[in-house]
Amino acid sequence: MDRFINEIKAELGNNGDFHLQRDYLADAAVMLLGFNTLIDFIKTRVVLHKHAESILLQNQPSGDLWRAIGEVIEGDVRKAISSIYEGKLIIHFENTARFIIMEPVPAMLDRSIDSPTNENVIQGALDSFTEGIDTNIGMVRKLVNSDEIRIDSFTAGRSRKNKLSLLYIDGQADADLVNSIRDHIEKNIQIEACDLQGLAKMLGFPSWSAISKFNTTELPHHAVQNLKKGKVILFVDRLPFALILPNLLWDMFAVENDRNFPLPIMLAIRAIRIIGILITLITPGLYVALVSVNPEVLQIQLALSVAQSREGVPYPALVEIIFMLLILELILEASVRLPKSIGPTITMVGGIILGQAAVEAKLVSNLLIIILAATTIANSTIVGFQNSVSIRLFKYAIVLLAAIFGILGLVAGLVFVGAYLASLNTYGKSYLYLNLKGNESNGG
Amino acid sequence: MADKSLHVMLMYVISHLGLIFFMYPGNVISSTEQGHWLPVLVGVVIHFIFITIYMKGLSYFPKKDIIRIYAGIGKGTAIFFIAPVFLYFSMILLITLRAYAEIITIVFLSNTPLWAIMLLLISISTYIAAKGVETIFRTGLLLSLLFLPIIIFIFFTSFQNVDWRYMVPLDADLGFIIKRTYLESFFAFSGGFLFLGFVQPYFSYDRKYVLWAAAFLIPFFLFSVYIPVLTFGQATSATTFLPYVVAVDAININWLMFDRVTMFFLLSLISFIMLYLALVSWKAIRILSHYLPSIKPVKLLLALSAAVYISCFFIPDWKDVEKLFWWNTFLRFYILIAVPFSIFFFGRRMKRKGKDETI
Numbered sequence: 178m179d180r181f182i183n184e185i186k187a188e189l190g191n192n193g194d195f196h197l198q199r200d201y202l203a204d205a206a207v208m209l210l211g212f213n214t215l216i217d218f219i220k221t222r223v224v225l226h227k228h229a230e231s232i233l234l235q236n237q238p239s240g241d242l243w244r245a246i247g248e249v250i251e252g253d254v255r256k257a258i259s260s261i262y263e264g265k266l267i268i269h270f271e272n273t274a275r276f277i278i279m280e281p282v283p284a285m286l287d288r289s290i291d292s293p294t295n296e297n298v299i300q301g302a303l304d305s306f307t308e309g310i311d312t313n314i315g316m317v318r319k320l321v322n323s324d325e326i327r328i329d330s331f332t333a334g335r336s337r338k339n340k341l342s343l344l345y346i347d348g349q350a351d352a353d354l355v356n357s358i359r360d361h362i363e364k365n366i367q368i369e370a371c372d373l374q375g376l377a378k379m380l381g382f383p384s385w386s387a388i389s390k391f392n393t394t395e396l397p398h399h400a401v402q403n404l405k406k407g408k409v410i411l412f413v414d415r416l417p418f419a420l421i422l423p424n425l426l427w428d429m430f431a432v433e434n435d436r437n438f439p440l441p442i443m444l445a446i447r448a449i450r451i452i453g454i455l456i457t458l459i460t461p462g463l464y465v466a467l468v469s470v471n472p473e474v475l476q477i478q479l480a481l482s483v484a485q486s487r488e489g490v491p492y493p494a495l496v497e498i499i500f501m502l503l504i505l506e507l508i509l510e511a512s513v514r515l516p517k518s519i520g521p522t523i524t525m526v527g528g529i530i531l532g533q534a535a536v537e538a539k540l541v542s543n544l545l546i547i548i549l550a551a552t553t554i555a556n557s558t559i560v561g562f563q564n565s566v567s568i569r570l571f572k573y574a575i576v577l578l579a580a581i582f583g584i585l586g587l588v589a590g591l592v593f594v595g596a597y598l599a600s601l602n603t604y605g606k607s608y609l610y611l612n613l614k615g616n617e618s619n620g621g
Numbered sequence: 622m623a624d625k626s627l628h629v630m631l632m633y634v635i636s637h638l639g640l641i642f643f644m645y646p647g648n649v650i651s652s653t654e655q656g657h658w659l660p661v662l663v664g665v666v667i668h669f670i671f672i673t674i675y676m677k678g679l680s681y682f683p684k685k686d687i688i689r690i691y692a693g694i695g696k697g698t699a700i701f702f703i704a705p706v707f708l709y710f711s712m713i714l715l716i717t718l719r720a721y722a723e724i725i726t727i728v729f730l731s732n733t734p735l736w737a738i739m740l741l742l743i744s745i746s747t748y749i750a751a752k753g754v755e756t757i758f759r760t761g762l763l764l765s766l767l768f769l770p771i772i773i774f775i776f777f778t779s780f781q782n783v784d785w786r787y788m789v790p791l792d793a794d795l796g797f798i799i800k801r802t803y804l805e806s807f808f809a810f811s812g813g814f815l816f817l818g819f820v821q822p823y824f825s826y827d828r829k830y831v832l833w834a835a836a837f838l839i840p841f842f843l844f845s846v847y848i849p850v851l852t853f854g855q856a857t858s859a860t861t862f863l864p865y866v867v868a869v870d871a872i873n874i875n876w877l878m879f880d881r882v883t884m885f886f887l888l889s890l891i892s893f894i895m896l897y898l899a900l901v902s903w904k905a906i907r908i909l910s911h912y913l914p915s916i917k918p919v920k921l922l923l924a925l926s927a928a929v930y931i932s933c934f935f936i937p938d939w940k941d942v943e944k945l946f947w948w949n950t951f952l953r954f955y956i957l958i959a960v961p962f963s964i965f966f967f968g969r970r971m972k973r974k975g976k977d978e979t980i
Contacts, residue, residue: 471729476880582741583730588888589745592764592895596745599759600752609759 179272182208184254189261202229203239208269210257211281215264220282225268247279287312293395295562301434305395310340310414313397317344317410317419320401325349331362333379334369340414341370349407357604358409358422376413376420382603387570389563390603392424402433423603425610429454429564453558456551457568458594461498462579462587464548468494470583489539495580497541501549502573504531509553571597628758629817629826631765633834636813636900638772639893641838641845642886643724644946645809646865649846650858652803656793657846657855660803665839667957668810672817672835675961676828679818681968683825687818687960688911694967702963703908706815709956710905712949713812714898714929718742719936720946721894728866728887739933742891746898747926750906751919754823757899764896768889775886776841779865781872783851790855804950809842811957813897818964819904902926 182197189195196213199206202225209222225246232242243249250256252274257267266281290312292298293305306313314328329343341362345355358380365379373391374384382390391411394400400410400419411420421428430450435443468487472480490497508527512520535541552572559565571594578586578593601608649660682690687706691699722738730738749757797803817831849864852871858864869883879885905925910918936942 470733471884473729474879474881474884476878479878578741582733582738584884584888585725585730585738585891586741588892589741589895591767592760592892593745593748595763595767596749596752596756596760596899599763600756607755607759609762 181254181257181269181274181276182210185210185258185261185267188258195261200225202226202268203233203242205239206271208271210267210269211261212264213284215284215286216266216281217284218281221266221279224282225279243277247277249275249277251275290316296395298396298434300437302396302398304397306397306400306417306419308415308417310342310412313412313419314342314344316397317401317404320397321346321404326404329359331366333362333366334371335367336369339369339371342412344404344410344412346404346407349405350409351407351606354423354604354606355409358411370413371415373420376411386601388424388567388598388601388608390424391420391422391563392428392561393418393420393563394561395419396434399433423606423610424608426598426608427611429559429561429568432560450558450560453555454568456555457559458572458575458591459587460548460552460555461502461572462575462590463584464545465494465498465576466579466583466587469580470586474584483544486544487542490542491539493580495576497545498549498576499573501535501541501545502576505549505553506569624826625758625820625824626827626830628762628824629820630830630834632758632761632816632896632900633813633831634837635761635765635769635893636816636897637809637838638841639890639897640809640812641841642865642890643863644720645806645842646845646849646858647861647863648802648806648808650850650855650864652797652800652806653793654855655790657850658791658843659793659795660797660806661843661846663798664806664810665842667807668814669832669835671811671957671961672814672831674965675814676817676831678961678964678966678968679821680828681972682821682964684822686821686907687815687964688908689822690818690964690967692911698963702959705952705955706960707905707908709949709952710901710908711925711929712945712952713901714905714925715932715936716942716945716949717894717898717901718929719933720942721891722933723939723942724863725887725891727862729881729884736934739930742895742898743926743930746895746902747922749896749899750902751922754820754903757896757903758820760899761896764892768892771885771889775869775872775882776844778872778874778882779844779848779869781874782868783848785851787851787854788847801947801950804954805946807950807953807957808946811953815956815960816900816904818960819907 186197192212194212194214196209196211196216196218198209198218200209200222201207209218211218228246229242232239232245247268257269257276257278260278261267264281264283266279268277268279270276287309288307290304290307292303296305304316306316318326323346325347327345327347331341331343332338333341343355343358343362361380365381368375368379370376370379373389373393377384377390380390392403394403395418397419400421403421404410409422411422413420430447435446438446467475468483472483475483487494504527508523508531512523515523532546536543536546556565556569559568571590574593575587575590578590580586582589598608649657649664653660679687685693688703691702718739722735722742725738726733726735749760817826820826845865849858849861849868852858852868853861853864858868861867866883866887869886870881872882874882902922902925906918906922909921909925910916913921936945
């Protein structure tokens with residue numbers, strides 16, 4: 178055993194998957210070192226030997242072989258160890274300090290390209306991003322097919338290095354935006370950015386913003402269309418989606434896949450989504466306002482029927498609605514956590530027991546159940562899970578204001594939400610812009 | 622610099638719509654017995670003349686707001702013009718907040734205390750004002766998308782009970798001009814136009830579009846007066862407190878499940894008023910922070926809002942609101958006349974000087 182091997186063994190020997198194997202390549206005795214969880218050793222050896230054979234058959238010196246299979250390095254043990262951690266194969270010449278860092282056949286640790294799981298596509302491309310950043314970039318490259326696409330890669334984090342890639346189309350994307358993102362990443366390169374909160378911190382976004390600055394998508398097609406519109410994509414290794422910057426209000430209503438439908442149908446679908454967001458925001462507040470503060474707004478028959486449906490309900494409308502909204506949020510959260518096989522059970526329990534029984538037990542009114550169902554369904558028409566969560570949050574502010582001020586509170590809440598949305602911007606780009614490329618009077 | 626004609630136009634329409642439908646019809650109706658078109662026309666014409674002069678004057682000073690224009694001319698000028706403007710803004714904030722809170726309690730929400738309503742209005746407008754001018758204008762865009770259709774819809778349905786025969790006394794005399802109520806009605810004309818001089822450092826706009834916006838408002842001015850008159854007749858509508866609101870209250874749309882359409886109309890207008898308050902506070906803060914640059918604008922804003930809110934408690938009832946309203950009328954005419962003319966005059970003088978120098 179030579180000193181080189183001993184040093185590496187001292188460092189890595191307590192890893193169960195550390196693999197050390199003796200082998201002969203051409204005329205040299207070598208040691209192969211690497212993690213067998215990251216490297217497919219059998220296939221790698223086959224490749225190595227084939228390579229060696231072909232070089233030998235042409236009667237070329239073995240030095241050519243070493244240079245052909247990887248980087249030849251003398252001495253540096255630290256470098257060898259860090260390469261092993263990165264999943265490389267080290268070929269060490271026995272009793273020397275020389276070694277080669279080789280790109281091995283990796284063990285299959287990434288899933289293959291699959292159909293999207295969180296975004297449903299009707300009549301459109303069904304591939305989706307995976308966890309591997311290189312696969313994702315490859316998919317985008319395949320779809321863009323242009324010499325103008327630019328890819329900047331970064332390695333961020335202090336202990337655990339994570340790969341980040343910034344993609345944009347030169348000439349389309351706003352140069353200021355690209356530069357600000359790049360400057361922020363370079364300035365905060367030591368921050369661990371493996372989730373969106375970390376990434377937001379790295380990019381200098383306020384952490385108390387209720388609306389995410391990133392628009393996420395699993396669909397390569399959608400991401401590429403956004404690239405062409407002048408937006409910027411950020412990929413983070415191990416996140417199976419693209420982060421589109423900046424996130425705009427209109428992204429709540431429009432999906433690229435809508436363009437696979439005829440124009441009138443596309444417009445109708447988008448109108449439905451706009452109605453959806455309004456219903457989500459307004460109906461719970463309107464119910465509270467009409468029941469508890471301003472019943473005189475309703476026509477008398479309607480007011481009577483509302484009052485009748487609430488007959489026997491022992492507490493005020495605000496408590497009633499908050500109680501049911503909370504249960505709905507619990508159901509939503511639970512159905513995310515539960516395995517797919519139990520999910521439908523919860524839906525049934527929620528639907529039948531909570532719906533029917535809660536009314537019969539006079540816990541809540543009939544009307545409220547309808548309103549809650551409408552709200553929840555309408556909420557789901559909004560594009561993107563992140564967006565729908567933000568809107569869910571605003572609903573509560575409006576309900577509270579409506580409970581105090583009636584319909585005035587509802588309107589004040591809408592003004593407040595409108596002002597909040599209007600005040601958001603990403604590096605100077607307003608949240609209300611309709612498109613980035615058009616002239617500025619176009620949007621917000 | 623970004624061209625934001627659309628935003629300026631919308632903001633212009635929104636802030637005026639919020640002012641037109643409440644006190645203006647009552648004031649005009651009680652100022653004359655017949656031929657209401659003449660008072661409205663006179664108001665509109667004066668409005669057009671002054672905004673044209675104002676914008677012409679402002680065009681001599683690109684990228685400068687009126688604070689810097691006055692400050693650039695001299696200390697005396699600044700005090701002579703800016704101090705009244707600031708006083709005027711504070712008065713507007715105070716009167717608008719107090720008056721609209723009162724209207725809200727009268728028309729609906731009779732059980733909610735006045736201080737709570739005022740607190741809601743002022744806190745939302747302060748929030749918007751704190752976010753800056755761009756947010757104010759973008760919020761204006763969103764609000765007009767949400768509420769302008771409602772207002773226009775109800776405006777058209779308000780013709781439901783109209784009896785055109787009430788229009789007949791078409792002859793008019795100019796006796797209304799010196800009436801107190803008529804002079805007060807200029808509240809609706811002079812409240813909103815000053816902002817044109819404040820936004821110039823932030824974005825530019827096409828003067829043509831502002832004139833279009835003002836033209837768009839003419840039917841609203843005219844019919845806000847005529848609809849109550851045509852619905853109830855002059856004699857009855859003169860006795861009502863908010864004639865247009867009462868006229869809208871008389872609308873009945875069967876297919877709409879709501880009995881009181883007024884509510885939605887008023888609330889849409891009140892959302893515009895919140896934005897208007899935000900705009901006025903922002904303008905007042907621009908003036909304050911120009912002279913107190915060491916204090917953060919947000920702190921000034923909070924102080925101003927708090928001062929306005931507290932001052933509202935010193936106005937015991939509607940009579941005193943009206944008294945304030947009347948006192949403010951003198952200031953309003955001073956602003957309406959002095960600011961556009963002075964800007965125009967200084968602009969001309971500067972241009973002539975510039976010419977002389979080049980020769």
